[in-house]
Amino acid sequence: MAKLELSEETKTGMEAVGAADxxxxxxxxxxxxxxxxxxxxxxxSMDASDHGSAQRTVVAFxxxxxxxxxxKGEIERDEAAAxxxxxxxxxxxxxxxxxxxxxxxxxxxxxxxxxMARELGVSACAVIGFDLSALETNFLGPMLAPLREKRCELxxxxxxxxxxxxLLNSSILAPLTRALYGKxxxxxxxxxxCISSNMLPELEIALQRTTAQGQDLFWPATEAAMRDCGIxxxxxxxxxxxxxxxxxxSTVLAQTVGPLFAEMATNAPLWQRVRGSQxxxxxxxxxxxxxxxHPADTTxxxxxxxxxxxxxxxxxxxxxxxxxxxxxxxxxxVSGDRFHMPDxxxxxIIYDFALAHRLRTLSRTxxxxxxxxxxxxxxxxxxxxxxSVSAGEAEQRLEKLARAYEDGKPYLLSRWRWPDRFNP
Amino acid sequence: xWTQVSQSLHESMARVISRIATLLPGILALIVAVLFFAAIAxxxxxxxxxxxxxxxxxxRLVRGTNxxxxxxxxxxxxxxxxxxxxxxxxxxxxxxxxEAFGASSDxxxxxxxxxxxxxxxxxxxxxxxxxxxxxxxxxxxxIGAVNMNLHYARLLSLGIKWLVLVLTAAMVLxxxxxxAAIVDxxxxxxxxxxxxxxALAVGLGSRDLVSRSLERExxxxxxxxxPEEQFRHF
Numbered sequence: 001m002a003k004l005e006l007s008e009e010t011k012t013g014m015e016a017v018g019a020a021d022x023x024x025x026x027x028x029x030x031x032x033x034x035x036x037x038x039x040x041x042x043x044x045s046m047d048a049s050d051h052g053s054a055q056r057t058v059v060a061f062x063x064x065x066x067x068x069x070x071x072k073g074e075i076e077r078d079e080a081a082a083x084x085x086x087x088x089x090x091x092x093x094x095x096x097x098x099x100x101x102x103x104x105x106x107x108x109x110x111x112x113x114x115x116m117a118r119e120l121g122v123s124a125c126a127v128i129g130f131d132l133s134a135l136e137t138n139f140l141g142p143m144l145a146p147l148r149e150k151r152c153e154l155x156x157x158x159x160x161x162x163x164x165x166x167l168l169n170s171s172i173l174a175p176l177t178r179a180l181y182g183k184x185x186x187x188x189x190x191x192x193x194c195i196s197s198n199m200l201p202e203l204e205i206a207l208q209r210t211t212a213q214g215q216d217l218f219w220p221a222t223e224a225a226m227r228d229c230g231i232x233x234x235x236x237x238x239x240x241x242x243x244x245x246x247x248x249x250s251t252v253l254a255q256t257v258g259p260l261f262a263e264m265a266t267n268a269p270l271w272q273r274v275r276g277s278q279x280x281x282x283x284x285x286x287x288x289x290x291x292x293x294h295p296a297d298t299t300x301x302x303x304x305x306x307x308x309x310x311x312x313x314x315x316x317x318x319x320x321x322x323x324x325x326x327x328x329x330x331x332x333x334v335s336g337d338r339f340h341m342p343d344x345x346x347x348x349i350i351y352d353f354a355l356a357h358r359l360r361t362l363s364r365t366x367x368x369x370x371x372x373x374x375x376x377x378x379x380x381x382x383x384x385x386x387x388s389v390s391a392g393e394a395e396q397r398l399e400k401l402a403r404a405y406e407d408g409k410p411y412l413l414s415r416w417r418w419p420d421r422f423n424p
Numbered sequence: 425x426w427t428q429v430s431q432s433l434h435e436s437m438a439r440v441i442s443r444i445a446t447l448l449p450g451i452l453a454l455i456v457a458v459l460f461f462a463a464i465a466x467x468x469x470x471x472x473x474x475x476x477x478x479x480x481x482x483x484r485l486v487r488g489t490n491x492x493x494x495x496x497x498x499x500x501x502x503x504x505x506x507x508x509x510x511x512x513x514x515x516x517x518x519x520x521x522x523e524a525f526g527a528s529s530d531x532x533x534x535x536x537x538x539x540x541x542x543x544x545x546x547x548x549x550x551x552x553x554x555x556x557x558x559x560x561x562x563x564x565x566x567i568g569a570v571n572m573n574l575h576y577a578r579l580l581s582l583g584i585k586w587l588v589l590v591l592t593a594a595m596v597l598x599x600x601x602x603x604a605a606i607v608d609x610x611x612x613x614x615x616x617x618x619x620x621x622x623a624l625a626v627g628l629g630s631r632d633l634v635s636r637s638l639e640r641e642x643x644x645x646x647x648x649x650x651p652e653e654q655f656r657h658f
């Protein structure tokens with residue numbers, strides 16, 4: 001069993017709390033007062049909708065410095081103030097490994113949280129990442145229901161997003177994960193999800209391996225797919241707002257796509273055996289996406305793509321084969337409104353970058369930085385294509401892209417197995 | 425006459441052969457030293473590789489982005505470290521061999537040339553490092569500038585590359601003791617000239633041009649902040 005990397009104070013706090021049925025694990029820094037209010041409301045509402053069958057719930061949140069000691073009285077006050085079955089447990093990690101993106105919890109945090117869940121003996125664990133939006137909306141009840149009914153072991157949220165929301169997920173993370181591991185999970189890197197206690201020991205071991213390999217991100221859906229665990233999706237009305245202070249797109253791209261490419265290299269023997277994909281059971285009614293805003297202006301993104309083509313050919317030519325470069329050349333000459341990047345081209349670009357990441361063709365920072373203009377080119381092409389259609393039709397467009405990833409998988413397999421044969 | 429010519433040729437041949445014969449032990453000592461140290465280097469590199477693999481150095485160093493792997497993407501840290509150790513020991517062996525070679529030779533020119541070899545080795549190392557740094561920085565600046573939508577990205581990248589290369593060249597020449605004072609002076613003038621030219625361009629000559637360019641850049645929404653109003657990437 002994995003060693004629990006928690007501070008002594010946190011362990012003392014856990015002893016004071018005792019056992020529990022449900023752990024609400026908050027993985028990112030949040031305001032403690034807001035958390036208390038939101039969690040209390042959310043748990044009370046869940047218990048009420050569950051016809052009074054209250055369960056012992058612990059809310060673990062990062063709220064204790066290493067020098068502070070646990071105030072048992074504080075825990076008791078919370079207990080009295082909210083509900084006798086709800087307890088708050090601030091925690092701190094023994095060794096802090098801050099994430100480069102503040103709203104993405106590092107894998108070591110998940111490892112500690114799952115360790116806490118195991119120690120507390122819970123039957124389910126609801127992970128709250130990013131911010132408190134999940135607790136402020138109707139999230140816990142619908143997400144935990146499939147676990148109680150034992151319909152699956154991992155419940156992923158199905159966020160209702162607009163056409164131009166979550167584009168990094170729609171263009172790379174979700175379709176690539178689906179093509180690799182064969183499960184159609186719409187948000188594989190969702191910050192909020194629920195898992196059954198059955199999965200906890202295996203996930204702890206997986207996280208130990210992940211952190212030992214120096215990887216920062218935890219991919220719950222990938223781990224579940226690799227272990228053939230049951231995955232469900234539940235539509236939720238949670239909507240996160242991404243804080244962009246001090247973070248540029250290149251950093252976000254490098255910090256999310258880079259770990260996915262690293263996972264590809266680690267799990268290569270497994271995903272090479274997977275063919276096609278299976279749908280994941282969706283429980284509940286799909287929610288209406290938010291209304292579209294103003295028409296999208298794609299000119300700056302097309303300009304960045306063209307600027308990238310003029311200046312980064314030297315770098316791209318190390319990664320992409322000549323035929324892809326030729327297609328990019330044609331694309332760079334097209335004027336703004338007729339700009340269209342075919343799905344097959346985009347898929348091959350991503351697969352070639354994944355291979356270059358594995359082979360270390362050039363510095364990984366440079367590699368992922370050089371992907372940014374290409375990504376903006378895809379966003380511009382997509383925005384021009386779905387600008388005048390409904391969100392449902394845009395979703396169908398993304399489904400087509402995901403199928404293109406699956407269709408292009410033989411190309412990835414060939415390049416992965418015999419990189420020299422296809423070397424540009 | 426022919427007898428004298430023949431005698432003269434024989435004597436010179438005998439002198440050359442005698443000189444070569446004098447050098448042979450030195451050359452042999454050089455070869456033996458290099459081979460001996462290469463064997464030691466191979467053994468040490470093998471042991472070091474086993475140790476580094478045992479302590480999972482690659483996994484440890486791969487954390488983060490500013491690591492050895494970033495500067496040398498083709499080789500793993502283990503390979504890089506073992507190769508450096510191997511070649512350092514071979515180099516030491518070569519120097520030991522040269523010392524033995526020098527001791528066996530009483531020629532002044534040979535002694536001077538041998539004394540100069542460490543400078544050449546240092547200069548070659550500097551040149552290699554300078555090239556690696558110049559290429560890395562130039563590529564970093566190019567990619568960063570393109571992602572910031574700067575139209576003069578290539579110019580910036582080339583500027584950085586040549587600045588580092590010129591600095592490297594000055595250091596190499598200084599290390600080789602070639603035109604020491606002139607190189608220092610020339611580099612000072614060149615570097616100072618570039619900075620002064622830029623200062624004058626911004627301050628006087630191209631003030632309007634630069635200010636217009638800066639205004640245009642400031643007015644142009646950055647590609648990664650502008651779409652955030654309409655596009656949410658994550």
